[in-house]
Amino acid sequence: MKKKNKEVVYDRMRPKQIEEILIERPIAYLPWGAIEYHGNHNPTGLDTIKAFHLCIDLAKKVGGLVLPPISLAANLIKSYPGVNFPKHSLEFSEKLIRSICQEYFEQLVEQEFKIVVLLSGHAGEPHLQILRDVADEFNKKYPNNYFWALAEFDVLPDDLLVANHSALGETSLQLYYAAETVDLESLPKDREISLEIDAVSGDDPRPSNSIRGKKIADTFVKNASEKLSILIEKYI
């Protein structure tokens, strides 16, 4: 029996490999991250790494192709009111984010994808809402295709993960997918964690671990694949 091709990353594949998957499962995953300061304990690409790996895990279960991640985002911690983190973030305009999203969607339709899953690792607003709005716009424009723009917390129960910045949820996912990029030791041991000093919004990241990260990732894949199976019935 022919060995099953497990490669799912679009720009690592040759045309024949792409077409084999495209004909059976015309689903494109578009991981959308950011280059954003995530405190001293996490890398600047956390949102990108998170979205990319979650998309790969989902594609391996459901089928489809994962586009290379986009590391362009608006509304970063750099410009949050009341905090002062000017360094280590590259922030782009809302106008540019909207245009890139529209141009990607348009071309993914042209490349014969029927379902587009845009997973945003960055939840700043209105950045995330812009991506959701473009998806709505394209769902109206192409009624035989489906565009699903989501953040990972959309399909996760609150006791496992809520929207957070470099807190317990994001840090655990980062430990699961790229442990070598995390330095928990850089977090203080003798005081409370705060947004103003540590750039953490959400639950204390100090108890983060890869087991929790795996649980979040597995639950994400389970819940997102259930929704995708309904979309596959309808659109493919």
Ligand SMILES: [Zn+2]
């Ligand atoms: Zn983040």
